[in-house]
Amino acid sequence: MRWQKYILPLTVLLVLLLFVAYPTLSVLFKSFTHEGQLGLDNYTAVLAKPHLLGTIWGSLLVAGGVAILSTLLGLIIALTVFKTTLPLRRLFGVAAVLPMIIPGFVSTLAYIFLFGRNGLITYQLLNLTWDVYSWRSVLIIQTLDFTAIAFLLISAVLISVGSQIEDAARNLGASEWEVLKTVTLPLIRPGLIGALLLTFLRSMADFGTPLILGGSFNTLASASYTQLIGTYNIEMASTLNAILLVFSVGAFWFYSRAQAIGAGVRVQLESGKRKVLNLRRPVKGIMWTICVLFSIGIFMLLISVFLAAFTKHIGADFTLTLEHFQILPQRGWNSTINTLFFATTTSVIVGLLGIIVAYLVTRMEFRGRRILDLLATLPFAIPGTFMGVGYALAFSRAPLVLSGTWAILIAVTVIRVLPLGLRSGVSVLTQQDRSIEDASANLGASRITTFFHVVMPLARPALLVSALYAFVATVQTLGAIIFLINPSTKVLAVDVFEAIVKGSIGEAAALSMVMLLLSTLGVLAIYTISRREVTQTWIRRILTGRTAN
Amino acid sequence: MDSEDSNRQDSKLVDLELQHLYKRFGNLEVISDLSLTVYKGELCCLLGPSGCGKTTALKIIDGLLEPDKGTVRLAGQDITRMPPQQRNLGMVFQNYALFPHMNVYDNVAYGLRRRRWTEAKIKAKVVEALHLVRLSDYEERRIHELSGGQQQRIALARSLVIEPKLLLLDEPLSNLDARLRADMRDEIRHIQRTLNITTIYVTHDQEEAMSIADRIAVMNCGLVEQIGPPREIYEQPATQFVADFIGRINFLHGRIVKGSLLLLGKRFPILSKEWPEGTEVICAIRPERLRIQQASSSLVHAIVQDATYFGAVVRYHVVLKSGDSEGTELNVEASYPWAAYELGEQVGIGLRFEDLHLFRYSDEPDSD
Numbered sequence: 001m002r003w004q005k006y007i008l009p010l011t012v013l014l015v016l017l018l019f020v021a022y023p024t025l026s027v028l029f030k031s032f033t034h035e036g037q038l039g040l041d042n043y044t045a046v047l048a049k050p051h052l053l054g055t056i057w058g059s060l061l062v063a064g065g066v067a068i069l070s071t072l073l074g075l076i077i078a079l080t081v082f083k084t085t086l087p088l089r090r091l092f093g094v095a096a097v098l099p100m101i102i103p104g105f106v107s108t109l110a111y112i113f114l115f116g117r118n119g120l121i122t123y124q125l126l127n128l129t130w131d132v133y134s135w136r137s138v139l140i141i142q143t144l145d146f147t148a149i150a151f152l153l154i155s156a157v158l159i160s161v162g163s164q165i166e167d168a169a170r171n172l173g174a175s176e177w178e179v180l181k182t183v184t185l186p187l188i189r190p191g192l193i194g195a196l197l198l199t200f201l202r203s204m205a206d207f208g209t210p211l212i213l214g215g216s217f218n219t220l221a222s223a224s225y226t227q228l229i230g231t232y233n234i235e236m237a238s239t240l241n242a243i244l245l246v247f248s249v250g251a252f253w254f255y256s257r258a259q260a261i262g263a264g265v266r267v268q269l270e271s272g273k274r275k276v277l278n279l280r281r282p283v284k285g286i287m288w289t290i291c292v293l294f295s296i297g298i299f300m301l302l303i304s305v306f307l308a309a310f311t312k313h314i315g316a317d318f319t320l321t322l323e324h325f326q327i328l329p330q331r332g333w334n335s336t337i338n339t340l341f342f343a344t345t346t347s348v349i350v351g352l353l354g355i356i357v358a359y360l361v362t363r364m365e366f367r368g369r370r371i372l373d374l375l376a377t378l379p380f381a382i383p384g385t386f387m388g389v390g391y392a393l394a395f396s397r398a399p400l401v402l403s404g405t406w407a408i409l410i411a412v413t414v415i416r417v418l419p420l421g422l423r424s425g426v427s428v429l430t431q432q433d434r435s436i437e438d439a440s441a442n443l444g445a446s447r448i449t450t451f452f453h454v455v456m457p458l459a460r461p462a463l464l465v466s467a468l469y470a471f472v473a474t475v476q477t478l479g480a481i482i483f484l485i486n487p488s489t490k491v492l493a494v495d496v497f498e499a500i501v502k503g504s505i506g507e508a509a510a511l512s513m514v515m516l517l518l519s520t521l522g523v524l525a526i527y528t529i530s531r532r533e534v535t536q537t538w539i540r541r542i543l544t545g546r547t548a549n
Numbered sequence: 550m551d552s553e554d555s556n557r558q559d560s561k562l563v564d565l566e567l568q569h570l571y572k573r574f575g576n577l578e579v580i581s582d583l584s585l586t587v588y589k590g591e592l593c594c595l596l597g598p599s600g601c602g603k604t605t606a607l608k609i610i611d612g613l614l615e616p617d618k619g620t621v622r623l624a625g626q627d628i629t630r631m632p633p634q635q636r637n638l639g640m641v642f643q644n645y646a647l648f649p650h651m652n653v654y655d656n657v658a659y660g661l662r663r664r665r666w667t668e669a670k671i672k673a674k675v676v677e678a679l680h681l682v683r684l685s686d687y688e689e690r691r692i693h694e695l696s697g698g699q700q701q702r703i704a705l706a707r708s709l710v711i712e713p714k715l716l717l718l719d720e721p722l723s724n725l726d727a728r729l730r731a732d733m734r735d736e737i738r739h740i741q742r743t744l745n746i747t748t749i750y751v752t753h754d755q756e757e758a759m760s761i762a763d764r765i766a767v768m769n770c771g772l773v774e775q776i777g778p779p780r781e782i783y784e785q786p787a788t789q790f791v792a793d794f795i796g797r798i799n800f801l802h803g804r805i806v807k808g809s810l811l812l813l814g815k816r817f818p819i820l821s822k823e824w825p826e827g828t829e830v831i832c833a834i835r836p837e838r839l840r841i842q843q844a845s846s847s848l849v850h851a852i853v854q855d856a857t858y859f860g861a862v863v864r865y866h867v868v869l870k871s872g873d874s875e876g877t878e879l880n881v882e883a884s885y886p887w888a889a890y891e892l893g894e895q896v897g898i899g900l901r902f903e904d905l906h907l908f909r910y911s912d913e914p915d916s917d
Contacts, residue, residue, distance in 0.1 A: 167613050168646035170633040172660030172711060182659070186650040 005447075006549070009366050014356060015079055015506035016375040018400070019415050022188065023390030024382065027245075030238035030393055052223070054241060059219040062135055062210075066142040071195040073143065074150025078158050080287050083277045084186075088292070095295035096151040098302065099144060101519040103476040103493060105208035106512040109500055110301040111141050112213070113308055120304065130545040133215025141213060142203050144297055149202065150195035157191030158184075163275040176278045186275070190258060197255040199246055205383035207479050220244040221385045221479065228483060238393070241386040252381035305516075308509035331495065336514055339491045341473040342406070343518070346413045351467030353414065354421020355459050359451060361422070362429040363437075373422075380419035384479025387412055392483045404486045417470040424466040428459045436488035437498050439505060473524040475515055492518075553690040561588040563625075564747045565610065566716060566761060570619035572605055572771075579605045580616070581771035591740050592748040593776075594758040598794065599766030603751045604643075606768075607717050610749060612636050623714060634663075639746075640717040641710030644724065645700045647692045653679070653703055654688040660711040678706040698729045706738065709744070716741065716748040722757060734761055750816045755795050759783070767791045793834045799839070799879045802910075803830040810902070813849045813874050829910035836882040837902035841865055841896050848897025851879070853890045865890065867898065 034041035046052045072095070080086055081093040099107065115122045115132050122128045161184060169183045170176075185192075198260065207221035214222060220240050228237040279287075312319045360366075361373045392414045395402035402408040403436070436458070440450040456463075478493045485494050492515045499508035563586055569874035570583040580602045587593045595603040608614040610621060612633035621629045628636060648656050657678055661671045679685050692700065701721060707799045708716060721737065722730045738761050741748050752758050758765050759779040766776040767790075775787040786792035793800075803812035810817040812832055824830065844850055855866035862884045869877045881898065890896055 086597070162644075164642045164644060164646040165648065166640055167611075167633070168640070168648075168707075169659065169663075170613070171611055171636075171638065171640045172707070173634050173637070173663035174659075175634055175663075178663060183648060186648075189650070 009360050013372055019411050020375045023394040026527050027238045027390045028242055029125050031242040055218045055223050061138055064199045065139050066203040067196045068142045070147040070150045073147045074154050076287050076290050078155040079184045080291050082158050085276055086288050088099035092291040092295055094121040095298040097148050098298050099524050107301045108141055108209050108212045108302040109508055113304040135217040137213040138210050141209050144472040146202050149198055153195045154191045157188040161187050173322045175383050180277055193258040197251045207385050224385050231390040234247050236387050241389050245386050248381045248383055253312055288341050305509050305512055310515045327507045335492045335495045343471045343493055345410055346474040347467040347470040349414045350417045350421040350470035351463045355425040355463050358425025358429050376422050377419045388480045388483040408484050409481050413474050413477055414430035416480055417473050421466040424462045428462040468522050468525050472519050475518045564589045566622040568620045570616045583772050588690045590745045591763040594762035594765045595751045596758040596765050601768045602771040603768050605695050607719055609752050611638055611640050613718055616843030637713055638715045641704045641708050641721050643720045646706040649692050653690045657707045665723050674710055678710040697725050716746050718750045792906055797836050798833045801832045803832045831908040833906040834904055836880040839881040840899035841881045841883050844895045844897040848899050851896055851898050853892055853894050
């Protein structure tokens, strides 16, 4: 009886060691190996080459810029949506979260339509010739994309600030601006810091945008792709990814610290009572203008993808056509089915595994519990390209050969989305009154019976939402699987990416439409299943990978 | 019900005046017609069941809400549309609303900083305020390190430090445990008297209101049913609602027959002309004003159904046995020295006419 209770934790631990620790260590090991010799040769090579050093600096600067800009934008939009009565504010909220369902490289594509060499705006409208392919474009697109994360994180904290505390400041004589400055902003600081660090993390890890838009500008993530696919230099790819990992894990560590400190400053929840800040007109005017500009940008991106998909040649020939969708019955159909299969399988596994690991972490006492938690959480901070290289290295040789199979794709995606499933599971279980489970045990149910008959049903809404989130994330995932794909396991994201690289803009746009449709269905399902407010909380938890409170 | 008060307070200065306030949220009428006069230096309790509009009234006084109709006057000045920032009123919120990201000192100093005081003056004032609430050594503490009672006192200090024209307290003791509640109540009373500050105190706890208030305004359905000192509220309830809400009371049905009140088969002569022949009357009587004795022919007969021992008093639950009022249940409280009655024992219940409060039957559509 005693040894039996270790079966489940041990199995999960082994799975995580195999699919998290083993590939990670493989990359690190590879980065310290040069032509079969252990040593620091790869790192000294990076330091010796100015353009690679420049890549590190470039990555950091762009990521820093993206973090600051998207956090500022996210804050302004959140304040406008939740703390004013300005017109169109709901639309701003929609615009802010839209990038969640637009895969990063699809907005990249749209951006090229608008601002590229033949761009609708730069060439057709303004007749400018500027080089669209530079770090500036990367900064702009990533900022537009990641503002969604900042917006969601900040709003979640903002709506939990009770009106009473702001009223207390008003009662003590604070003007509206002072209420914002001395009470509201300091109280949402954990959210602001979280937004800064997470957008930094995401920008560092994003490889599609710099690859397509960067031109000669490289980031660590995009350079590692070029090293592996372009020159088959897996050692250098590993090294660049290892450097990237240091920054990512560093940002994640700061993020966890910030969350922990923020937990000390508890904001009392006062549901349903939120009061607007009656800021002065010029201030509101500026906020509103920024929101309008941002929303125009987002909707323009979205519309231009539609235009590209349904017209002959965007920028040159605006005749409506379905010609680009001819790819669907050929290659596209297969990829769509593959994507559906891939995303569905992943989301089911993430949902179940998430709640199981959460149960182990919150309810069972055993040695190595913290290691289990760490192993399941860490992939949140590990960049996609790092994981991709890791899986390519680890599972192309004995003892376990998985390359070219669905298993490897599903494994890497499950592992990458698992932290979100785990966090949502943990927060349900820590909030749930344990005495319910004790009662079940008291009535004679075994642990397993209790798990399936009490824990699972109560956690179902959260489980469903995290599964659906996993679905949307899987449809869009690219960085982690780009090195692992083979012709029989093609998915839409890879097709779109290849079409963009190949220059088949219309095809890429048409396939993006299908991706958008799948993502939208997933998101709509999330919204219908759980109430809006609840969903917002989950999305925040899922996004932040936040430990239970 | 008119709430304008008797002549007794005329010598005092009017501080706060609410005139015919009206407020609705959507279709929900929260305050229907609220008028209230509060005098300088007094502690006035707004007492009523939840949903009666007392917190809304407090927010209107503070300026956090604007009434749809009516005016708020402070020392004669109309402040109905004045924003809360300019009113200079001290408010203690139900959950204290302390700023969790600041320490005790910064919380208390907050209002003074908004008034652009110099740091030296702020320091002196904060020290004084913390001394007043007996938390002098707590300046550097974080809010989450404080107990509920300490948070309460910091909230009080924060609202008093700005030398407010009024002190507004919104259920200030509801988050404390019973023992602490009594201590804090005395402390608030003490500080209020020391500073002689006009105070509006919102509560749903009648015992709290009775023990702390100079006057109590009993609210129901968005208006004041009665206002007066605790004793008056208890001993001369103006409406059936007030009689029922304050303390325990028994309601009996009586009727006016030939110039007398017919109640429990007995006649009580009525001199007043306000009760015409045939009127149905609700007669209310406090349990401690009923007498319980050995059964005798001059008394109403009853059976003891339940007895609860409280030390100083015993409360009997009895069922009447005689005549047309058979089956009526009453609470009777007997104080020391009492004779003990057994369950099921037949007893006699006695009452005096002057202990009855009479209400017209049709007055209260929602009577029980």
